[in-house]
Amino acid sequence: MNLNITLLPGDGIGPEVLAQAVKCLRAVEETFNHNFSYIEASIGAVAMDQTGSPLPEETLEICKASDAILFGTIGTLKYDDNPYAKVRPEQGLLQLRKELNLFSSIRPVKIFPTLLEKSPLKKEIILGTDFVIYRELTGGIYFGEKKLSADGTVASDLCEYSEKEISRITHLAFKAAKNRMQKLTVVDKANVLETSRLWRRVVSKIGESYPEVALEFLLADNAAMQIMLNPKQFDVILTDNLFGDILSDQSSAICGSKGLLPSASIGNDYAMFEPFHGSFTQAKGKNIANPIASILSAVMLLNHFGLNEEAQAIIVAVDKALRKNISTKDINPSSTYGTSQVGDFISQNI
Amino acid sequence: MNLNITLLPGDGIGPEVLAQAVKCLRAVEETFNHNFSYIEASIGAVAMDQTGSPLPEETLEICKASDAILFGTIGTLKYDDNPYAKVRPEQGLLQLRKELNLFSSIRPVKIFPTLLEKSPLKKEIILGTDFVIYRELTGGIYFGEKKLSADGTVASDLCEYSEKEISRITHLAFKAAKNRMQKLTVVDKANVLETSRLWRRVVSKIGESYPEVALEFLLADNAAMQIMLNPKQFDVILTDNLFGDILSDQSSAICGSKGLLPSASIGNDYAMFEPFHGSFTQAKGKNIANPIASILSAVMLLNHFGLNEEAQAIIVAVDKALRKNISTKDINPSSTYGTSQVGDFISQNI
Ligand SMILES: CC(C)[C@H](C(=O)O)[C@@H](O)C(=O)O
Ligand SMILES: CC(C)[C@H](C(=O)O)[C@@H](O)C(=O)O
Numbered sequence: 108m109n110l111n112i113t114l115l116p117g118d119g120i121g122p123e124v125l126a127q128a129v130k131c132l133r134a135v136e137e138t139f140n141h142n143f144s145y146i147e148a149s150i151g152a153v154a155m156d157q158t159g160s161p162l163p164e165e166t167l168e169i170c171k172a173s174d175a176i177l178f179g180t181i182g183t184l185k186y187d188d189n190p191y192a193k194v195r196p197e198q199g200l201l202q203l204r205k206e207l208n209l210f211s212s213i214r215p216v217k218i219f220p221t222l223l224e225k226s227p228l229k230k231e232i233i234l235g236t237d238f239v240i241y242r243e244l245t246g247g248i249y250f251g252e253k254k255l256s257a258d259g260t261v262a263s264d265l266c267e268y269s270e271k272e273i274s275r276i277t278h279l280a281f282k283a284a285k286n287r288m289q290k291l292t293v294v295d296k297a298n299v300l301e302t303s304r305l306w307r308r309v310v311s312k313i314g315e316s317y318p319e320v321a322l323e324f325l326l327a328d329n330a331a332m333q334i335m336l337n338p339k340q341f342d343v344i345l346t347d348n349l350f351g352d353i354l355s356d357q358s359s360a361i362c363g364s365k366g367l368l369p370s371a372s373i374g375n376d377y378a379m380f381e382p383f384h385g386s387f388t389q390a391k392g393k394n395i396a397n398p399i400a401s402i403l404s405a406v407m408l409l410n411h412f413g414l415n416e417e418a419q420a421i422i423v424a425v426d427k428a429l430r431k432n433i434s435t436k437d438i439n440p441s442s443t444y445g446t447s448q449v450g451d452f453i454s455q456n457i
Numbered sequence: 458m459n460l461n462i463t464l465l466p467g468d469g470i471g472p473e474v475l476a477q478a479v480k481c482l483r484a485v486e487e488t489f490n491h492n493f494s495y496i497e498a499s500i501g502a503v504a505m506d507q508t509g510s511p512l513p514e515e516t517l518e519i520c521k522a523s524d525a526i527l528f529g530t531i532g533t534l535k536y537d538d539n540p541y542a543k544v545r546p547e548q549g550l551l552q553l554r555k556e557l558n559l560f561s562s563i564r565p566v567k568i569f570p571t572l573l574e575k576s577p578l579k580k581e582i583i584l585g586t587d588f589v590i591y592r593e594l595t596g597g598i599y600f601g602e603k604k605l606s607a608d609g610t611v612a613s614d615l616c617e618y619s620e621k622e623i624s625r626i627t628h629l630a631f632k633a634a635k636n637r638m639q640k641l642t643v644v645d646k647a648n649v650l651e652t653s654r655l656w657r658r659v660v661s662k663i664g665e666s667y668p669e670v671a672l673e674f675l676l677a678d679n680a681a682m683q684i685m686l687n688p689k690q691f692d693v694i695l696t697d698n699l700f701g702d703i704l705s706d707q708s709s710a711i712c713g714s715k716g717l718l719p720s721a722s723i724g725n726d727y728a729m730f731e732p733f734h735g736s737f738t739q740a741k742g743k744n745i746a747n748p749i750a751s752i753l754s755a756v757m758l759l760n761h762f763g764l765n766e767e768a769q770a771i772i773v774a775v776d777k778a779l780r781k782n783i784s785t786k787d788i789n790p791s792s793t794y795g796t797s798q799v800g801d802f803i804s805q806n807i
Contacts (some may be wrong), residue, residue, distance in 0.1 A: 182648065191658070199649040227582045227685050246614060248598075260620040262655035266598060267613040296699070298532065298547040301603035305612035308541070329735070331707035332715065333686060335577050349646070353703060357681035365682065385679070397613035 108412065109141045113173040115166070115203075117151040118196055119177020120396035120446075127398035127450025128177060128405040129383070131424075132172030133457040135409065135417045146173065150203065150288025151196040151386075156378040159451040167206055170377070175408050176207075180335045184388050205245050209372035209379055211276045213407075214282075214355040216338070218362050225363030225438060226404040228335065228420070233313035233361055238341035240358065241280040242351025244372055245301070246272040249348045252451070259283040268347065280345040281317040290321045291341035294330040294350050306347065327354070334358055359383045364437045368396025369404035371411065378411050380404040394445035397435040400423060402453060424456035458762065460493045461693060463523040465516070465553075467501040468546055469736025470746035470796075471529020471623055477716070477748035477754040477800025478527060481774075483765045484807040485759065487650075496523065500553065501531040501546040501736075511549030517556055523760050528731035529751070533560035555595050559647055559722035561626045562592040563633075563757075564705040566688070568712050571779040575713030575788060578685070583711055588691035589637070590708065591630040594722055596622040597652070599698045602642025610701050618652045618697065623659040629723070630695040631667040640671045640692035644680040644700050654696065677704070684708055709733045714787045716747025719754035721761065730754040745783040750774060775804035 114129065129145065136143050148166040155161050173371050181200045203209075217237045218226065226233050251265030279419035284291040293310050295303035307324060314322045325333065327350045327420050333340065334357055346354065359368045362374040381399030390396045402425060409418035428434060433452045435441050444452075460598030464479065479495060486493050498516040505648050520526050531550045541633060546698050553559075565586045567578065576583050601615030629743055634641040643660050645653035656673060664672045666716035675683065677700045685689065696704065696711045709718045715734040722729040740746045754773060759768040786792050794802075 181562075186648075191654075193648045195648060201649070227578050227687075228575060228591040229579055231579045249649055251613070252781040255651055255655070261617065261649040261653075263601070263615055263617040264652050265613055265615055269609065269629075270610040296702075298536075298545060299551070299599055300614045301605055301612040302614050304541075305605070328702045328706035330636075331703045332683065332710040335707060336713075337577075349699075350703075353681045353700075357677035357685060357707065360682040363686075381481075423673045 108141045108414065110141070110175065110412065111141055112145050112408070113170050113175040113176045114145050114147045115150045115178045116147065116325070117179040117386065117390045118153055118183050119180050119182045119388040121181065121386060123394065123446050124272065124382065124396050124401035125179040125445060128401040129403050130450045131421050131457060132405050134454040135420065137174040137249050137394035138420065138457055139414075139417050150199045152183040152186065154199060155196060156351070161194060162202045167203070170203065170207060175411065176379040177405060177408060178375070178379050178384035180384065182386040182388070201249060202298055204305065204372060205250065205300070207377040207379070208244045208245060208374040209377060210243065211279050211373045212244040212273065212351065212370055213373060214240040214242060214358070214368065214370040214383060216240065216358040216361060216368065219426060219429055220366070221426065222233060222363060222367070222438065223278060227363060228361060232273050232336075233338060236338040236361060238314045238338070239274055239343055240285065240351060240355045241343060241345045242355055243272065243276050243347050247260035251344070266302050266349070268305055270305070270309050273306055274313060277310050277313045277345060280343050281313065281320055285317060288342035289319055290323070292341055293322070293324050293343055294354065295347040296327045298326060304349070304451075310345070322444065324342060330354060331357060334361075353449050355383065364397060365404070366435065366437055367399050369400050369407050371404070371407045376423050378408075380408045394447060395436055395445050397437050398450050402450070420457050424453045427456055428453050443455065447457040458764065460491070460525065460762065461523040462493055462495050462521050463757070464495050464497045465500045465526060465528045466497065467529040467531045467736065468503055469530050469738040469741050473742070473744065474746050474748040474751035474794050475527060475529040477719065477796060478509070478751040479660045480800045480804035481752050481756050481771050481807060484804040485770065487748075488770065489704050489767050489807055500549045501549060502533040504549060505544065505807050511544060512552045517553070519640040520553065520557060520628070525761065526729040527725070527735060527755060528729050529760060530622050530732065530734065530736035532736040532738070532774065554722060555600065557727040557729070558593045558595060559727060560593065560622065560724045561629050562701065562720055562728070563723060564590040564708070564718065564720040564733060566590065566594060566708045566711060567720065569717070569776060569779055570710070571776065572713060572717070572788065575712060576711055576784045578711060583688060584689040586711060588688070589627055589633060590694055590701060590705045591695045592635065592705055593697050594624065595627050595699035600769055603639060605772050613795040616650070616699070618655055620644065620655070620659050623656055623664060626687050627660050627695060630693050631663065631670055634670045635667060636694040638692035639669055641673070642691055643672070643674050644677050644696040644704065646677045647674065648676060652697070660695070676723050679790045680704060681707060684711070705733065714747060716750050716787055719750050719752070721756050721757045722753075730756075730758045730761075744797060745786055745788050747799050748796050752800070756759060770807050774803045777806055
């Protein structure tokens with residue numbers, strides 16, 4: 108298969124973890140006789156420093172011309188700690204999601220058997236945990252009108268959802284549930300929010316077309332509790348942009364290290380793959396960041412194009428690395444393996 | 458001391474857990490020679506069934522005329538599962554918070570040594586956890602304008618904050634941190650939300666008057682992760698209404714049972730005390746609900762009026778019950794003690 112892949116390394120540890128994912132894709136090309144081409148473009152703080160914009164026009168064009176995007180991470184401490192900054196690196200990512208209409212973020216939460224001990228949760232709580240979060244990605248309070256009064260004393264953010272925005276991701280989530288354990292949990296705050304009540308009505312209606320899927324609703328506060336008390340109960344979780352952001356990061360903590368989970372951002376025309384984790388600026392350039400989440404985002408890319416055998420080959424190699432303790436210090440404090448050594452081992456074992 | 462206490466049992470398990478808290482207060486009166494008077498009023502689904510309103514005018518008047526309010530729980534499945542209901546039980550609670558201007562919810566997270574084993578988290582993760590969440594309670598997206606388009610296909614909720622709303626709770630949180638471990642963590646989503654950036658500016662400014670307190674900012678997604686990975690790092694967490702709702706419920710899961718943590722809702726003129734947990738309608742009337750959170754909310758009430766010795770006497774009795782395994786099934790699956798038996802034991806040991 109021929110694939111044009113855009114690489115967006117971004118900020119912080121993004122470039123170094125992404126480089127390991129690319130090593131693995133190159134190994135897949137060789138082993139399975141494919142032909143992927145890669146083109147790199149800039150986004151985030153790096154792009155701001157170069158061009159003034161966190162999403163240069165050229166980057167957007169390159170993304171639109173490619174078959175898939177592999178994304179690193181975004182954000183720097185410089186802007187995080189400055190509540191006055193008008194332009195921020197993260198806007199590059201948000202704008203890209205919007206421009207490419209990547210309305211559904213798919214975030215699987217599954218723990219490698221070798222890493223059960225790494226979880227802050229007890230083994231009996233997490234054993235068998237395997238769920239996936241469908242987070243709406245281009246609507247809600249992230250994209251609603253933002254206001255600041257002229258005297259700077261009153262600020263507001265609007266959370267808005269339309270039936271159309273809700274229904275397109277709802278169909279994806281129901282389809283996923285149908286192919287998994289047939290359970291869909293919608294997380295909202297319907298006892299307080301009007302948008303949540305719209306979500307409930309739209310999802311309930313669509314649910315009639317998926318009679319084999321058991322549909323339940325859970326308030327966001329309760330969901331945050333249940334993810335800790337009993338994560339095994341979930342199959343597919345469907346939720347809005349903000350709840351999805353918080354709950355998916357919380358869920359990633361089940362795995363003990365932030366460096367392990369990938370996500371896919373899907374629309375009707377484009378698809379982007381990235382780690383759950385952030386830019387971890389403190390670790391930048393130190394060769395200590397865990398590349399596994401990024402490598403697994405390449406796995407999701409392969410699955411997206413039906414290259415399941417290829418995807419499986421990477422997973423097997425990752426699993427081998429973990430079993431042999433070839434991992435970064437976040438997983439294995441006495442490890443002497445760095446980001447690139449882990450990437451080398453995994454790619455060489457494909 | 459003379460105190461007029463309004464009792465608002467509410468829905469679900471509210472009445473039965475509240476009754477145990479009152480038993481304990483009566484025991485305190487007797488032992489320490491105080492004179493508390495109690496007057497009951499209705500709120501929530503119960504009030505809706507009786508009067509059509511989830512917060513009858515009479516209830517509000519009674520609350521305003523009293524020194525403190527002891528609250529049970531609110532909500533019923535009937536309304537939870539109906540996204541079309543125009544009036545909801547929870548509105549009674551939200552309206553009460555607003556009318557009494559209870560702008561600060563104080564939610565301590567601390568685990569009884571006897572219950573360490575109950576946590577879903579590993580012992581080494583939680584040992585020493587002791588933090589308190591200051592959740593803004595009368596602003597933000599809970600109270601902003603809600604809209605539904607005429608054709609019912611577009612909904613919105615407005616999140617709005619003013620400098621004044623932020624600064625009054627910020628002062629309380631800094632003062633608390635000053636008297637504790639001198640660390641304040643502000644949780645927001647400043648990389649996306651305008652209101653979060655206003656929070657950062659206001660809090661940073663006020664922080665200059667509390668130089669002894671170390672101030673840090675944490676994004677809400679990261680906070681949800683950190684609460685699971687390393688809850689010991691926190692001293693005082695300050696956050697808005699919605700983030701506070703989610704993160705405090707998540708934090709309560711650290712304790713393993715939902716039935717253990719109390720909270721206080723404080724304003725300049727009134728104070729209300731209640732459990733973290735919800736109305737748990739499925740358990741209503743079965744004498745199985747854990748009364749400890751409600752009993753500990755009475756402890757917070759006593760502390761609020763400087764009755765610290767009295768408060769301590771209840772805590773000692775609760776601790777004794779837990780050490781003797783006199784607890785409900787959520788803590789002790791083979792227990793034969795019900796809600797009222799646990800309440801009897803604790804109140805008799807004051
Ligand atoms: C970088 C940030 C804007 C982003 C978000 O909040 O969506 C990130 O946290 C994520 O979850 O993908
Ligand atoms: C009952 C509900 C409206 C309430 C809230 O969300 O504030 C509750 O969850 C709480 O945390 O006190």
